[in-house]
Amino acid sequence: MKEFKIKFRGVRGSHPVSTSNKLKYGGNTACVELCANGHKIILDAGTGIIELGNDLVKSHISSGTSTLDRQPIEAIVLFSHSHMDHIQGLPFFKPTYINSTKMHLFGARTNGKDFQQFVSDSIFKLMFPVSLEEVAADIKISNLKETRAIILNPDSGEPEIIRFNSEEEIKAQENAVVITCIKSQTHPKEGVNVFKIKCNNKIIIYATDTESYMGGDIKLINFSRGADLLIHDAQYTMEDYISHVNPKQGFGHSTSEMAIEVAKHANASQLVLFHVDPSYDDGFIEKLEEKAKGFFNNSLFAYENLEIDLMQVKCKS
Secondary structure, X not given: OOOEEEEEEEOEOOOOOOOHHHOOOOOOEOEEEEEEOOEEEEEOOOOHHHHHHHHHHHHHHHOOOOOOOOOOOEEEEEOOOOOHHHOOOHHHOHHHHOOOOEEEEEEOOEOOEOHHHHHHHHHHHOOOOOOHHHOOOEEEEEEOOOOEEEEEOOOOOOOEEEEOOOHHHOOOOOOOEEEEEEEEOOOOOOOEEEEEEEEOOEEEEEEOOOOXXXXXXXXXXXXXXXXXXXXXXXXXXXXXXXXXXXXXXXXXXXXXXHHHHHHXXXXXXXXEEEOEOOOOOHHHXXXXXXXXXXXXXOEEEOOOOOEEEOOOOEEEO
């Protein structure tokens, strides 16, 4: 059965929030769950990954009567970059502490360290009482860069990593999931990975923590061309972005206008505005969404538990 579903688990930027006027869109930081032809793919591990982990554990427990006959949890976790709001939920992801869990983590080299060393030293050793070596799950951690593609083949939980020069070279089985990325230098201090996930002739682009260039980000536009769903950073309003008091230019984030420009030039079918500023409340975001729809009708601001089924081409809450 062909499947390509998305569920937003955390949509805020910078830090989580919990005030009553921000509950509609949610207060957790970046995490998006994908289900693609039987594969679980997780984009970033902000605090949104915590509830996702709780749900996965519940399903795991209900799948059998003992540890021997329960369906193991298997997941691919893709990290756009290593800033706090994209990694802070990982130590609290409960499947990490179940012996049968198998996880593959992919991220960029950070501060001169391989991603595995960064995860071990900076996420677990410095910030958490349990070290990476002590967790029960089978976790494999790899660097990822533009010249590598991840292929998830049917009936296989092990990702295949290939080197390529152009996407046209990539050959995959029918019903396979193909993941590629580009490196954007628009986010300080070491840039950010933008991901493309292809499945069942559908394309998702995940472009968080990116800031536009004058004339549009041509590299991102070309990478996103023909996307069925573009998830794009829209942390700031234009007023905040160019504020004379506290301007946000150079912070590595976009406005709705920048995201819409990419969506239009890339001929994307649907735009989800993501990584919203933690200071913006529900009423304010509703007004921003109404304004955005005036320029790109098939757009909306992400909210927690928003689900999109690309095989059905519809949204539901």
